[in-house]
Amino acid sequence: xxxxKFVVINSNANYYNFFSENCNNYVVYINSxxxxxxxxxxxxxxxxxxxxxxxxxxxIWKKRIINKKIMSKLxxxxxxxxxxxxxxxxxxxxxxxxxxxKKFTNSKFIFSFRDLISLYENNCNDxxxxxxxxxxxxxxxxxxxxxxxxxxxxxxxxxxxCYIPQKRIDNDVFFVGKNKNRIYEIQEIYDLLNxxxxxxxxxxxxxxxxxxRKHDKIKYNKKISYxxxxxxxxxxxxxxxxxxxxxxxxxLRDNEAIFFNKxxxxxxxxxxxxxxxxxxxVILLKNLKEECYKIDNYTQTIGWKQxxxxxxxKYYEFINNKLNEL
Numbered sequence: 001x002x003x004x005k006f007v008v009i010n011s012n013a014n015y016y017n018f019f020s021e022n023c024n025n026y027v028v029y030i031n032s033x034x035x036x037x038x039x040x041x042x043x044x045x046x047x048x049x050x051x052x053x054x055x056x057x058x059x060i061w062k063k064r065i066i067n068k069k070i071m072s073k074l075x076x077x078x079x080x081x082x083x084x085x086x087x088x089x090x091x092x093x094x095x096x097x098x099x100x101x102k103k104f105t106n107s108k109f110i111f112s113f114r115d116l117i118s119l120y121e122n123n124c125n126d127x128x129x130x131x132x133x134x135x136x137x138x139x140x141x142x143x144x145x146x147x148x149x150x151x152x153x154x155x156x157x158x159x160x161x162c163y164i165p166q167k168r169i170d171n172d173v174f175f176v177g178k179n180k181n182r183i184y185e186i187q188e189i190y191d192l193l194n195x196x197x198x199x200x201x202x203x204x205x206x207x208x209x210x211x212x213r214k215h216d217k218i219k220y221n222k223k224i225s226y227x228x229x230x231x232x233x234x235x236x237x238x239x240x241x242x243x244x245x246x247x248x249x250x251x252l253r254d255n256e257a258i259f260f261n262k263x264x265x266x267x268x269x270x271x272x273x274x275x276x277x278x279x280x281x282v283i284l285l286k287n288l289k290e291e292c293y294k295i296d297n298y299t300q301t302i303g304w305k306q307x308x309x310x311x312x313x314k315y316y317e318f319i320n321n322k323l324n325e326l
Contacts, residue, residue, distance in 0.1 A: 002288060004081040004108065005074065006316055007067065009091070011069070033064070041065075045090040048123045054093055056124050062095040068107045079106045081323060089130055097134045105156070107322050113140040116192070116246055119180075137322055141249040143270070152322060156250035157315035158307050161259040167235035172198040172295055173265065174232045175240040176224065179206040182242055187267075187324040189240065189288070190218060196292055201232055204242075208230050238263040250274065256303045257281065263294055276307035 030117055033041060041061060051053060082100055084091050091097050091311035096271055105121045111131055115122065117140070120127040126150040128149065138151040170226070173193055175186065182302075183204060188273035190202055202218040214219045224232075233239060233256050241253035241264055250268055258276060271277055281304050 002079040002106075002320075004079045004323055005080050005322050006083055007066075007070065007074070008083045017103060024215050027161070032084040037064075042077075044220075045088055045094065047088045050089070050093070051125065056088070058093045059095040061090070062099045065090075065094065065096055066100075074104065076104055077106060077277070078104065079108075080104045081108045081110055081319070083110045083112055084135075087120055087326065089124055089127070092130060092134055102213065108136045110137045110139060110319065110323075110326070111135045113142070113145065113151075116244060118143045118212055118246065125130070136326060137319075141251070142246075142324075143248040155315060155318055156255075156307075156310045157312050158255045158258060158310040161230065161256065164230050164234060164260075166300075167231060169235055169237060169300075170199070171201050172238040173240055174201045175242070176203040176229050176232070177205075177242070179208075179211075180244055181206055183211045185201070186242060187213065187216070189242070189285070190216060192288065193292075195267060198295065200235065206289045229309070232259075233257075233260050234260060238265060238283075238295050239295050240264075241266040241268065243268045252287070255301070258307060259314075261300055261303045263298055274307075276305045276310070278304045 041064075043049065044055060044058060044241060045061070050058075074092070082097075097109060101109070117128060124130070132268075138149070139154045140146050140151055141147075141154060143153060145151070149190070175190075177186075181188075186202065186204055190200060193200055200217070203222055203224055204218060205221050205223055207220045239253055239257050241257070241261050243266065248268070250271070251268070254264060254266070254268070254271060256262070261281075263281050263283060264271075265283045265285060265288060269284065271282060273283075280294060280297075280302060283294055
């Protein structure tokens with residue numbers, strides 16, 4: 001049985017920085033290009049500009065994407081697994097996957113969907129079929145996508161945020177996320193909570209102008225760093241996790257609620273089946289009107305049940321076993 005080294009390739013450095021604190025058996029690639037190069041790279045490889053026809057000379061990036069510091073940690077005979085989660089097709093069109101497969105003869109390649117596959121398909125035509133000949137294992141956290149596409153359903157991977165300092169509570173409910181055709185539902189939830197006098201911080205991006213309301217305090221189309229997201233979670237009593245209709249799985253918002261010891265408002269009924277489910281910490285959206293008292297009774301001294309076998313190390317142990325089955 002081989003023990004793989006895992007290299008997670010994603011350009012969202014701000015987000016993946018926090019993952020690297022929690023696992024010892026994999027390397028997180030952080031896009032280290034300077035600001036100018038990063039802009040050129042993103043433009044050259046954007047789905048928008050490459051939708052009808054792939055731009056020329058994209059292969060100039062294949063040796064520039066992963067920096068020398070990361071490559072120096074790997075030997076050519078190592079059993080390495082490269083994990084992709086990107087929305088575009090640049091790992092294929094730049095020749096990155098072919099380059100890495102030739103350089104590391106014992107390598108495997110995983111694509112880990114961290115959102116609905118339909119969103120990847122909308123962003124880049126025939127996304128799934130494009131990657132099929134380049135990827136050894138496709139994985140997802142979403143039960144529905146796992147069944148629909150016949151791909152590996154992974155166990156929840158929960159990150160311990162204990163190294164993030166706790167903030168003084170100055171807010172009741174926090175939400176951050178993209179519109180994803182949910183804006184009217186988000187506004188409805190905001191109005192309900194606002195009518196009950198709760199302090200709210202809502203950040204929603206990708207909202208069309210005709211859906212923006214001037215009378216509320218929702219922050220429309222204002223992006224915030226993941227570091228600021230964590231600060232807002234830490235200083236709030238409760239997080240809103242509004243799942244998309246086709247989504248069924250444990251998400252990062254659930255993770256944050258558990259390790260920051262927050263209440264979660266969610267439409268994800270699957271959470272009730274998890275071993276860490278704690279009734280006082282969960283408000284199912286359909287019961288929001290009746291269970292707002294949980295926000296009023298919030299205390300940091302009563303925590304979630306301790307999750308079992310949901311660490312990043314356990315997650316990558318699961319993936320390692322899958323790779324050894326190939």
